[in-house]
Amino acid sequence: MNTVEMRNINKSFFGTRVLKDVNFSVRPGEVHALAGENGAGKSTLMKILQGVYSMDAGEISVAGAPVQIHSFQDAQRHGIGMVFQEFSLIPELTVAQNIFLNREPKNKAHLIADRDSVSRARDVLKSVGIEIDVNSKVSSLSRAYQQLTEIAKAIAADAKILILDEPTASLAKHEVDALFKVLKQLTASGVSIIYISHRMDEIYQICDRITILRDGSLVATESLANISAQEVIAHITGRKDVEMLSHDGRHIDRASVPTLKVENLSSGHRVKDVSFDLYKGEILGFAGLMGSGRTEILRTIFGLDKKSAGKLFLEGREVSIKNPRDAKNSGLAFIPEDRRRQGLVMEHSISANILAANLEKLSHLSFLNFNKIDQYSATAITDFEIRPPEANRQVKLLSGGNQQKVVIAKWVATNPSIILMDEPTVGVDIGTKVEIMKLVRSLAARGNSIILISSELPELLGVCDRILIIKNGEIRDALERHEIRDEDHLQLMVQGINA
Numbered sequence: 001m002n003t004v005e006m007r008n009i010n011k012s013f014f015g016t017r018v019l020k021d022v023n024f025s026v027r028p029g030e031v032h033a034l035a036g037e038n039g040a041g042k043s044t045l046m047k048i049l050q051g052v053y054s055m056d057a058g059e060i061s062v063a064g065a066p067v068q069i070h071s072f073q074d075a076q077r078h079g080i081g082m083v084f085q086e087f088s089l090i091p092e093l094t095v096a097q098n099i100f101l102n103r104e105p106k107n108k109a110h111l112i113a114d115r116d117s118v119s120r121a122r123d124v125l126k127s128v129g130i131e132i133d134v135n136s137k138v139s140s141l142s143r144a145y146q147q148l149t150e151i152a153k154a155i156a157a158d159a160k161i162l163i164l165d166e167p168t169a170s171l172a173k174h175e176v177d178a179l180f181k182v183l184k185q186l187t188a189s190g191v192s193i194i195y196i197s198h199r200m201d202e203i204y205q206i207c208d209r210i211t212i213l214r215d216g217s218l219v220a221t222e223s224l225a226n227i228s229a230q231e232v233i234a235h236i237t238g239r240k241d242v243e244m245l246s247h248d249g250r251h252i253d254r255a256s257v258p259t260l261k262v263e264n265l266s267s268g269h270r271v272k273d274v275s276f277d278l279y280k281g282e283i284l285g286f287a288g289l290m291g292s293g294r295t296e297i298l299r300t301i302f303g304l305d306k307k308s309a310g311k312l313f314l315e316g317r318e319v320s321i322k323n324p325r326d327a328k329n330s331g332l333a334f335i336p337e338d339r340r341r342q343g344l345v346m347e348h349s350i351s352a353n354i355l356a357a358n359l360e361k362l363s364h365l366s367f368l369n370f371n372k373i374d375q376y377s378a379t380a381i382t383d384f385e386i387r388p389p390e391a392n393r394q395v396k397l398l399s400g401g402n403q404q405k406v407v408i409a410k411w412v413a414t415n416p417s418i419i420l421m422d423e424p425t426v427g428v429d430i431g432t433k434v435e436i437m438k439l440v441r442s443l444a445a446r447g448n449s450i451i452l453i454s455s456e457l458p459e460l461l462g463v464c465d466r467i468l469i470i471k472n473g474e475i476r477d478a479l480e481r482h483e484i485r486d487e488d489h490l491q492l493m494v495q496g497i498n499a
Contacts, residue, residue, distance in 0.1 A: 001028075001063065001064045002025040002026060002027055002028075002061070002064075003026050003027060003028050003062070003063060003160060003161055003192040004025065004026050004049070004060070004061070004062050004080070004161050004192065005024075005025040005026075005060070005061045006022065006023065006024045006025070006045070006048075006049065006058065006059075006060050007023055007058055007059045007060075007061075008021045008022075008023065008057065008058045008059065009021070009022045009023075009024070009045060009048060009055050009057075009058035009060075010022075010055060010056045010057040010058055011041075011044055011048065011053060011055055011056050012056055017216060018041055018044050018216045019041050019044055019045060019048075019055075019216045020216045020217045021058075021217070021218075022041065022045060022058075022213065022216070022217065022218050023218055023221075024045060024211055024218070024221075025221075026161065026192045026193075026194060027192065027208075027209075028190050028192055029187045029188065029189075029190050029191070029192060030187065030192055030193070030208040030209060031183060031187060031193045031195050031206050031207045031208055032192070032193065032194055032195065032207065032208065032209050032210070032211065033195050033196075033197065033203045033207040033209070033210040033211070033224070034046070034194055034195065034196045034210075034211050034213070035196075035197070035198075035203070035210055035211070035212050035213070035232065035236055035430070036212055036213035036214055036219075036236055036429070037214070037236055037237065037401075037429040037430065037431045037432070038399035038400060038401055038402075038428070038429045038432070039215075039399060040213040040214050040215065040216065040236075040429075041213045041215075041216040041217075042196055042213055043165075043196075044216075045213070046082065046163050046165070046194065046196070048060075048069070049069065049075065049080060049161075049163070050069075050072060050075045050080065050082050050163070051069045051070055051071040051072050051073070051074045051075045052072065054070060062078045062079065062080070062161075063160075076157055076159075079158055079159055079160035079161055080159065080160075080161045080163070081153075081154030081155075081157060081159030081161070081162050081163070082154070082162070082163035082164075082165070083147065083150045083151055083154065083162070083163070083164050083165065083167065088150070089138045089146060089149060089150060089153075090138065091137065091138050091139035092137060092138075092139060093137065093138060094134065094135050094136060094137055094138070095121060095132055095133070095134045095135070095136055095138060095141070095149050095152075096114075096117045096118045096120075096121035096122075096134040096135065097117065098138055098149055098153060099117075099121045099124060099134075099149065099152050099153045099156050100117050100120070100121065100156060101153070103156075103157065104117060105117055105120065118134050118135065120156070121134040121152070121156070122134055124152050124155055124156045125152055127155070127189075128151070128152065128155060128182055128185050128186055128189075129181065129182055129185045130148045130151075130152055130182060132145055132148065132149065132152075142175070143171065143175075144171050144172075144175035144178065144179065147167060147171070147179065148178075148179070148182060151182065151186075155186070155191070159191070160190070160191055160192065161191070161192045161193075161194065162186065162191055162192070162193045162194070163193075163194045163196070164193060164194065164195050164196065165196045166196060166197055166198070166427065167179060167195070167197070168197065168199065168202060169426065169427055171290075172289055172290035172291070173289060173290075173455075173494075173495075174289075176202070180205065180206050183206060184206075195207055198427070198428065198429050198430050198433065199456065200229050200232065200233070200430065200458070201456070201457075201458060201487070203224070203232075204224055204229065207224055208223065208224065209221065209222065209223050209224060210222055210224055210227065210232065212232065212235045212236055214235070214236065214237075214238055215238075219235045219236075220235050232430075233430055233431075233434065236429070236430050236431055237430070237431040237434070247461065247462050247463055247464070247481060248481055248482050249464075249465045249466070249480055249481030249482050250281075250465050252279050252281065252282045252465050252466075253279065253280070254277070254279050256279065256280065257315055257316040258277035258278055258279050258313070258315075258316075259278055259279055259280050259282075259314065259315060259417060259418060259449040260277070260278040260301075260312070260313070260314060260418055260449060261277050261278075261311075261312070261313035261314075261316075262274060262275055262276050262277075262278075262301065262310070262311075262312060263275050263310055263311045263312070263313065264309060264310040264311065265297070265300060265301070265307055265309070265310030265311075265312070266307065266308045266309040266310055267296060267299075267300040267305050267306065267307050267308055268308055269473070270293055270296040270300075270305070270473050271293055271296050271297050271300050271305075271307075271473045272293075272472070272473040272474045273309075273310075273474065274297055274310070274473070274474065274475055275475070276468060276475060276478070278418065278449045278451060279449065280447055280449055281444050281445065281447050281448070281449065282444065282449050282450070282465050282466065283440060283441070283444045283450045283452060283463050283464045283465050283466075284449075284450065284451050284452070284464065284465070284466050284467075284468065285451075285452050285453075285454070285460040285463075285464035285466070285467040285468065286298075286451060286452070286453045286467075286468055286470050287454075287457065287460055287467050287468070287469055287470065287490060287493070287494050288469060288470035288471055288494060289471070289494060289495075290455065292470045292471050292472065292473070293470055293471075293472060293473030293474070294422075294453045294470045295337065295422050295453065296473065297470070297473075298334065298420045298422055298451065298453065301321070301327070301332070301420065302321070302324055302327045302332060302334045302420060303321040303322055303323040303324050303325075303326050303327045304323075304324060304334075306322075314330055314331065314417075314418075328357065328414060328416075331415075331416050331417040331418060332416055332417075332418045332419075332420065333357075333411035333412070333414055333416035333418070333419045333420065334411070334419075334420045334422075335404075335407055335408055335411060335419065335420065335421045335422060335424050336407075336422055337422040337423040337426060337453075339400075339403050339404055339407050340403070343403075343404075343407040343410075344395050344403060344406060344407060345395070346394070346395055346396040347394060347395075347396060348394065348395060349391060349392045349393060349394055349395065350377060350381065350386060350390070350391050350392070350393055350395060350398075350406055351373060351374075351377040351391040351392060353395055353406050353407075353410055354376065354377055354380050354406065354409055354410045354413060355373055355376075355377075356410060357410050357411060357413065357414050358376070358410070358413050358414060374391070376413065377391040378391065380409040380410075380413060381409075383409070384405045384406075384408065384409045384412075384439070385405070385435070386398070386402050386405050386406060386409065387399075387402055399428075399429075399432075400427045400428050400429075400432075401428035401429055401431075401432030401435075401436075402432075404424060404425070404428055404432070404436065405432075405435075405436075408424070408436070408439065412443070416448065417447075417448065417449060418448070418449045418450075418451075419443060419448055419449070419450045419451075420450075420451050421440070421450060421451065421452045421453065422453045423453055423454060423455065424436055424440070424452070424454075425437070425454065425456070425459060426455075433459070437459060437462055437463050440452065440463050441463055452464060457487045457490050457491060457494070458487060460490070461481070461484065461486075461487060461490060464481055465480075465481055466478065466479065466480055466481060467479050467481065467484065467490070469493050469494060471496060476496070477493060479493070
């Protein structure tokens with residue numbers, strides 16, 4: 001008997017069908033991946049299961065019995081819990097207070113029994129193998145422990161079906177391992193987990209089956225033992241010719257003068273005596289654990305962080321880059337990890353965001369040339385396949401993948417010679433990841449030199465010609481792509497284990 005079963009689910013918004021006769025089921029004690037591009041219907045399907053949306057047609061059963069779910073409270077009564085990307089915790093309350101928020105144990109006088117909350121919170125955490133001080137304020141916890149607190153909160157409410165939405169998006173490798181350990185303990189106790197993620201390596205590591213949606217329709221439900229990653233991506237994107245990015249490295253002419261030479265670069269205690277060369281058309285990867293200093297090196301090169309020592313050379317000529325304006329004027333572009341806060345003005349349109357880095361090019365005598373702006377925006381939207389193709393649409397209304405395309409389009413429009421990319425595919429769907437990686441290749445093919453940071457090692461192996469291993473703000477090793485056997489080999493290098 002399935003823990004939960006959704007049959008022939010239909011949902012429309014303003015006359016547009018977003019779910020079309022979708023069937024979805026989860027077995028007791030399994031981790032079931034739910035995959036699809038942004039807009040495929042994943043979130044809508046789960047919000048119906050959570051009671052956020054009402055379905056137009058269909059049936060839902062829990063433990064074999066038909067149920068009606070019209071609210072979050074209904075879902076909770078049927079043992080359904082969800083951990084969203086944006087947590088529902090109150091930072092200034094303790095872990096125990098958050099776990100029992102709105103369900104606080106009461107004493108005979110109907111007052112909140114804090115000692116009881118603390119004791120019961122410890123029992124819940126112990127039952128799933130989570131070690132957290134229940135008296136700590138949530139604001140003092142790392143994001144990983146905040147997430148584990150959310151999971152404990154759902155388990156304390158007797159959740160038998162747990163929905164996790166991109167649970168590892170902001171976690172380091174060791175934190176992901178800790179989360180997976182907890183998930184295995186939960187499934188061993190019979191809890192069913194619905195796992196929404198764009199990360200193929202994690203899906204294959206933790207999940208038993210996968211359901212794939214495309215354009216609101218069910219495409220496939222398969223055991224992961226019976227379907228390859230290439231087949232999964234083809235199902236998600238609908239493109240039969242999609243291949244997992246594979247790459248052995250290209251021949252890069254390193255006899256010429258480097259496009260960028262970094263010499264003994266330091267920035268306080270975060271970047272320590274870093275030296276490397278980057279050549280025309282080369283894709284240079286930075287691999288390292290979260291907090292290793294990868295981002296700080298790029299920020300220092302781009303003038304966002306002040307360098308305390310070292311020199312930068314562009315085409316053999318020493319340059320002084322004290323701020324991002326200097327960097328941009330020197331032919332550098334920077335695609336930041338946090339596109340919402342650092343890469344875009346969310347309330348502005350696609351056109352206005354693309355304009356932001358190109359004012360000089362699109363104005364004359366301090367007056368904007370609106371014909372040029374319209375043409376510029378239209379070209380960028382077409383070239384980067386931004387959807388929907390509406391120049392005046394606010395960026396906040398786009399999917400994460402299309403927001404990232406706007407950031408890249410904005411900076412590529414400045415005609416940089418060097419593009420610094422910090423986690424360019426974070427939080428985007430698999431189809432868009434493939435598009436962005438192909439874009440990276442095409443930019444390099446036309447002569448751009450690229451530094452790419454990615455926590456997803458298959459991405460680095462799929463496009464980079466050379467990879468630097470970064471640890472504690474230092475370069476610990478430099479490897480040609482053909483010297484790296486596979487992902488496990490690179491992972492050992494990143495972990496500092498001699499492979």
